[in-house]
Amino acid sequence: MSSVMDPTKVTYLRPTSVAEAVDALRTSDGARPIAGGTDLMVQVRLGRRRPDTVVDLSAVDGLAELSEERIGAGVTMRRLLASEHAAAAWPALVEAARLLGGRQIQAMATVGGNLCNASPAAESATPLLVHDATARIAGPDCVRAVPLEEFWSGPGQTVLGPGELLIAVTLPATAGRSAYRRIELRRSVDIAVVSAAARLEIVDGAVAQARVAIGAAAPTPRRVVAAEQVLEGVAVGPDLERAINQAAVLAGDACVPIDDTRATARYRTAMIPVLVSRALAACVP
Amino acid sequence: MTTTTCGPSSTAATGSAPAVTGSAPAVTGSAPVAPPGTRERTQRRVRDGLGTSADRPDGTPKVTGAFAFSSDLHDQRMLWGRTLRSPHAHARIVSIDTSAAAAMPGVVAVLLAEDVPGKATFGLEHTDQPVLARDVVRYEGEAVAIVAAEHPETALRAIRAIEVTYEPLPLLTDPAEAATTDPIHPDGNVFRTLPLRHGDVDATGDVVVEGTYEVGMQDQAFLGPESALALPSDDGGVELFISTQWLHVDRDQVAACLALPADQVHLTLGGVGGAFGAREDVSLQVHVCLLALATGRPVKMLYSRAESFLGHVHRHPARMRYRHHARRDGTLVKVEAEILLDGGAYASSSTAVLANAVCFAAGPYRVEAARIDGQVVRTNNPPCGAMRGFGVVQVCFAHEAQMDRLAAALDMDPVELRLHNALKPGDAIITGQRLTGTAPVREVIEAAMAHPLPPDPREDEPAIALPGGAGLTARREDVRRGTGIAVSIKNLMYSEGFDDYSTARVRLETSPDGEPFATVHSACAEVGQGFVTLAQQITRTALGIERVVLHAADTGVGSAGSTSASRQTWMSGGAVQLACDTVHHGLLERARGVLGVPDEPLVLEPGRVVDPATGAEVAIAQLLRAGPLEATEEHHHAPTSTLDADGQGDAHVSFAFAAHRATVDVDPDLGLVRVLQIATGQDVGRALNPRAVIGQIEGGIAQGVGLAVMEEILVEDGLVRNPSFTDYLIPTALDMPSVAATLIEQPEPGAPFGAKGVGEPPTISSTPAVVAAIRDATGKALTRVPVRAQDIAFGEAGAIPPTAGSTSAG
Numbered sequence A: 001m002s003s004v005m006d007p008t009k010v011t012y013l014r015p016t017s018v019a020e021a022v023d024a025l026r027t028s029d030g031a032r033p034i035a036g037g038t039d040l041m042v043q044v045r046l047g048r049r050r051p052d053t054v055v056d057l058s059a060v061d062g063l064a065e066l067s068e069e070r071i072g073a074g075v076t077m078r079r080l081l082a083s084e085h086a087a088a089a090w091p092a093l094v095e096a097a098r099l100l101g102g103r104q105i106q107a108m109a110t111v112g113g114n115l116c117n118a119s120p121a122a123e124s125a126t127p128l129l130v131h132d133a134t135a136r137i138a139g140p141d142c143v144r145a146v147p148l149e150e151f152w153s154g155p156g157q158t159v160l161g162p163g164e165l166l167i168a169v170t171l172p173a174t175a176g177r178s179a180y181r182r183i184e185l186r187r188s189v190d191i192a193v194v195s196a197a198a199r200l201e202i203v204d205g206a207v208a209q210a211r212v213a214i215g216a217a218a219p220t221p222r223r224v225v226a227a228e229q230v231l232e233g234v235a236v237g238p239d240l241e242r243a244i245n246q247a248a249v250l251a252g253d254a255c256v257p258i259d260d261t262r263a264t265a266r267y268r269t270a271m272i273p274v275l276v277s278r279a280l281a282a283c284v285p
Numbered sequence B: 001m002t003t004t005t006c007g008p009s010s011t012a013a014t015g016s017a018p019a020v021t022g023s024a025p026a027v028t029g030s031a032p033v034a035p036p037g038t039r040e041r042t043q044r045r046v047r048d049g050l051g052t053s054a055d056r057p058d059g060t061p062k063v064t065g066a067f068a069f070s071s072d073l074h075d076q077r078m079l080w081g082r083t084l085r086s087p088h089a090h091a092r093i094v095s096i097d098t099s100a101a102a103a104m105p106g107v108v109a110v111l112l113a114e115d116v117p118g119k120a121t122f123g124l125e126h127t128d129q130p131v132l133a134r135d136v137v138r139y140e141g142e143a144v145a146i147v148a149a150e151h152p153e154t155a156l157r158a159i160r161a162i163e164v165t166y167e168p169l170p171l172l173t174d175p176a177e178a179a180t181t182d183p184i185h186p187d188g189n190v191f192r193t194l195p196l197r198h199g200d201v202d203a204t205g206d207v208v209v210e211g212t213y214e215v216g217m218q219d220q221a222f223l224g225p226e227s228a229l230a231l232p233s234d235d236g237g238v239e240l241f242i243s244t245q246w247l248h249v250d251r252d253q254v255a256a257c258l259a260l261p262a263d264q265v266h267l268t269l270g271g272v273g274g275a276f277g278a279r280e281d282v283s284l285q286v287h288v289c290l291l292a293l294a295t296g297r298p299v300k301m302l303y304s305r306a307e308s309f310l311g312h313v314h315r316h317p318a319r320m321r322y323r324h325h326a327r328r329d330g331t332l333v334k335v336e337a338e339i340l341l342d343g344g345a346y347a348s349s350s351t352a353v354l355a356n357a358v359c360f361a362a363g364p365y366r367v368e369a370a371r372i373d374g375q376v377v378r379t380n381n382p383p384c385g386a387m388r389g390f391g392v393v394q395v396c397f398a399h400e401a402q403m404d405r406l407a408a409a410l411d412m413d414p415v416e417l418r419l420h421n422a423l424k425p426g427d428a429i430i431t432g433q434r435l436t437g438t439a440p441v442r443e444v445i446e447a448a449m450a451h452p453l454p455p456d457p458r459e460d461e462p463a464i465a466l467p468g469g470a471g472l473t474a475r476r477e478d479v480r481r482g483t484g485i486a487v488s489i490k491n492l493m494y495s496e497g498f499d500d501y502s503t504a505r506v507r508l509e510t511s512p513d514g515e516p517f518a519t520v521h522s523a524c525a526e527v528g529q530g531f532v533t534l535a536q537q538i539t540r541t542a543l544g545i546e547r548v549v550l551h552a553a554d555t556g557v558g559s560a561g562s563t564s565a566s567r568q569t570w571m572s573g574g575a576v577q578l579a580c581d582t583v584h585h586g587l588l589e590r591a592r593g594v595l596g597v598p599d600e601p602l603v604l605e606p607g608r609v610v611d612p613a614t615g616a617e618v619a620i621a622q623l624l625r626a627g628p629l630e631a632t633e634e635h636h637h638a639p640t641s642t643l644d645a646d647g648q649g650d651a652h653v654s655f656a657f658a659a660h661r662a663t664v665d666v667d668p669d670l671g672l673v674r675v676l677q678i679a680t681g682q683d684v685g686r687a688l689n690p691r692a693v694i695g696q697i698e699g700g701i702a703q704g705v706g707l708a709v710m711e712e713i714l715v716e717d718g719l720v721r722n723p724s725f726t727d728y729l730i731p732t733a734l735d736m737p738s739v740a741a742t743l744i745e746q747p748e749p750g751a752p753f754g755a756k757g758v759g760e761p762p763t764i765s766s767t768p769a770v771v772a773a774i775r776d777a778t779g780k781a782l783t784r785v786p787v788r789a790q791d792i793a794f795g796e797a798g799a800i801p802p803t804a805g806s807t808s809a810g
């Protein structure tokens, strides 16, 4: 049976600083941050989450900051889509933001919410993985940094401890092209059946750095280091084409997908190589 | 973008003159239609009369958000009702403890099966479904208890506080096992078995193709969830505001279950947010009235989306085995089919759905012989009932796939094969019934094929134009294009001897400003199809006035029958016409008196009555000084008969035909499809409001495309796995193909204004056309809808040519 929050029993807090937000999260074991609410409110309606305290992050100072090496947790998909820097530096992320939900959802949905909701299909996850993002976490005691690939511990689960908050992801300046590809069963407003992001940095006609990440193919979004390794050092041309095919197969091997209402595990496993090879091909100038 | 093409607007009996392509959504209006039947008729045209694309009276409010849907119903004193539903698909109720719920502050009533004062069960054709389950639940979501509380959240907490102990029972979820499994209901597991034997059932053809086909469970997916407001009335009865398809059949079921006389149950239509068959059965009607009577207060109920998926019937899933026999020249000799429909836990309209599946199992083709065996059974799956296309959707998917297999086996063009066998006026369908009306099957096929194909793909197309859309995954060089055709026949109105009449009351009077206006009172449920527009158009044309007011649809006038079976233009349009005729006669009678010409044939013109012999005239307003003119008339269609033991009989009133040609782009590696275009020719009789007809065609195609490539309620062990619009996907604007439509206008004898119903045909053959196009692009067999990405990526090849062994020399 579905369930709703008991509105008479939910405490609503709206801190204005990170420190206050951390304190607010510690007022109750049942406290939950809310950013755009596009995941949280759906889950509350379905009875999957029953927070007794919601901590609205929208007024927290600095959380919506977007700069050349930093994306605040409160940055919305719409902000990313409007940013020239994002389009130039993180094309895969912008491609992913463009197909997250529809216009209204993009106006509300934040990067922090997308990452912290920890769906294996989270749109921004694989693009940020291929851009070597680091999660910046604020907690009761300190601020810590976690490589994004270590941020998730399972479907719906992150390494965030009690009272901890994702405040931003930081990205090193990366060169080369990146691309994002996903399979959706409907031409818009649908959740990824599987997704993949890739980045190739090509220096002097050979791959200097390669990144491959896959989504909705395992309990968490993940990088496929084995696939990256077969690409690095390979010269552009027929060799790279072969390496891309090899990388695609290795990415397929890295899948541990599930059967669900959208697709079978078999389909997901078969599609990952296709997505990875097409994403990689789009990264070759 | 939608390219709309309209057929010729003349009344010529052949309608397939070259179509004129217009730009979206421009529709060239047909010439206004003069209502037949009386010699004295409006000579000059009134504005927004019949045949024009008059605006919907509810169009602007719906677009601006001002329209009140039934979910907006409100009363200051109202309570909120809520339903406790079974989490099991089959279980015995061991005990129910309501004490905690009843003790909660703000909870006003908690009702169980024993609190139902009247008949314990309801149902459209067989009253086999309990108002509230007493001892056994037979599907997930079956209603067990209802509560009323001061606040919706309290109502929700109250149903969660009801403790029900269930003892799970063995599940019957495979329809193939239903007939031989222990009954899960006192009425047994078989709703209906219908054999049909036509012609020489032992005949064989030179070429035989066979196949098995499956159709998944589609949902009507209307956007306005079930909602209603019930108010106790002073006489001990109840007043119900409800979004429904048929007020009177709801009223009769509510009255029976409440043990009230019918005249103490008064229903008024609330704003309907889509129906498509899902509002033909009772959902919350009895519950909300029970709560209002038990509490003595107004009660509102509003289903959540998940509850809505569990709270209404769906389209019957089907398993079909077919064998087609033909001569070398393509002439159909015999069609054999076994059709099994899963009716789910309760009967709903299953028996009528099966009749349609069996009667139209061979499609719109002349067939010398047929042997069809149909059965619809009870299982612990969600109950199934009416949905746009009503039994014909399922068989059309199968017979059209068979026609393509046959064409391949004969090495014949699939369009040629269809034209060769197309029904013509005077031919009989497999029930032995002759087509006495129009049957432009050849014309609809030719019209669909005459539309230009969509332009070839361009290199510079944006990636979003490819299959997979925003996912950016498909590449132009991998994409293959395919086209497919399908044709359908659908009965209009109810069949098998049922007299689904309609009633209308028309009152003509003058307003305080002296202008004449008419009020139309009909219980016809406006569910989006446009009866409100049509009723005004008919009245304007028939009475020569512009101002037509619609009385709220309610049970204060006789039944209009259901808004289903593509029947309201014919049935309720006909009733409005009859009532207008009577008022019209009354006007002329008065005019003869005023003009002193007792025997002259007078003419009604906009605003006045004229004596053509002398030119003398009198204003309608003046004629109404003597008081209003009012008439109430019933409209009955020609009687039909039942089907005999061999499925033979003149069981249907009239038939409508449509052809669809689909063009798709497919990425075969990904299994993703983009439906680019549907070109269609549709037999409409007369287009009384061309824009409304195009609206029905586009909407029907959206639903047909949905069934072809995405829409399915997934049921596992009787449990619905995707009761949300996150997981039950329906096409968005981006998934909608462009539509090129030609209306074939051949007036149907016996139909008011010659108009046929137009709502269902677009849904029926668009699905098989899309799947045929995907087969054409991929060479995969695809014998099941919806076609899933994995069916294309991994599916077996083989629809074309047919699998080895299915072709045999006779």
Ligand SMILES: Cc1cc2nc3c(=O)[nH]c(=O)nc-3n(C[C@H](O)[C@H](O)[C@H](O)COP(=O)(O)OP(=O)(O)OC[C@H]3O[C@@H](n4cnc5c(N)ncnc54)[C@H](O)[C@@H]3O)c2cc1C
Pocket: A032, A033, A034, A035, A036, A037, A038, A039, A040, A041, A042, A057, A073, A074, A099, A100, A101, A102, A105, A108, A109, A110, A111, A112, A113, A114, A115, A116, A117, A121, A122, A123, A124, A160, A164, A165, A166, A167, A189, A190, A191, A192
């Ligand atoms: C119609 C619709 C379509 C959608 N389509 C897509 C899609 O295509 N792809 C996709 O990936 N998602 C999709 N989503 C899901 C959702 O919109 C995104 O995941 C979005 O980015 C979530 O962001 P939010 O700000 O709304 O998060 P919220 O709902 O506010 O929060 C999500 C979760 O993260 C936690 N949280 C939020 N911010 C922080 C923080 N700074 N620190 C710690 N925890 C935090 C919350 O407590 C909550 O558990 C869709 C949702 C809807 C309703």
